[in-house]
Amino acid sequence: MSNRRDFLRAGGCFLFAFANLPVFEVLADGGPTEKRFPLPAADSVNVDRGSQTILVRYQSHIFAFALACPHEHAAVKWLPKDHRFQCTKHDSQYQPNGTYTAGRATRNLDRFAVRKEDAMIVVDLTHWFESDKDPSGWAAAVVQV
């Protein structure tokens, strides 16, 4: 920059654009406390980005996982061909039931508390279980169908 005015102009442009980013909006969000899903009819993976959950039906069990990898909270993705979850940032790998198998993470995918109500699966978004802190709660966070 050749002088103070140019610097302030450029800085102003940058700050104006930055102020319009929804950085703070996405961090503080008082969303719903429960999420209801139709009972999956067969083995499947259903990613719900609105509630940041993954609903899985696997071998007659239904689980609801947090979409965020426990390592650095990047989104995990489902690899249909390989039949596993993988973190998009550091490539931690998980089985369909959320069990950690490889990578930098140090625990399984976090599971939300789930229950069955008629033909619906209700995910309690305020209660989740971390396998290293509460292994029995994590193991019990499942619906058998």
Add this chain to the structure above:
Amino acid sequence: MHGLVTSFLENWNSFYSNHAVIRTFIGFFHIGGLVLGGGCAIAADRMTLRAAKRSASERSYQLDTLRSTHRIVLVSLAAVAVSGLLLFAADSETFLYSRFFWMKMGLVVALMANGYLLTRAERRAETDVMGAWKWLKVTSMISVALWMLTTLAGAALPNIG
């Protein structure tokens, strides 16, 4: 057609996720292209802002420098675009629903549009000196801001979503 695309995306997603070397090279081309293209562009923008206040000969020299910068920036942007497309295909579900992804794409379009205006001002600067240099200054300042904001959006992408 839809089945073909889905099958390609599934295969590429699996291949990409299972090959660390491929991921490394694609990441390198994406970030390396940004460093090279963005670095050259920001350096040229900075020199344009300096030259705008200097003599006619210095401004003329700067126009030559600008012309020689475009090719490097365009080749780098091509590397960024191709690697970006491969990154997108490896995780299209996540990116399609990510507002930071679409914000980044919007910034890239704005960067291209600004680049077009900058080259137009550069051509005009050879004849209509003062008016065109005013435009060159403005587009150069916007260019610096857009390169930085695009980088910010890219950095936010894996963390905020």
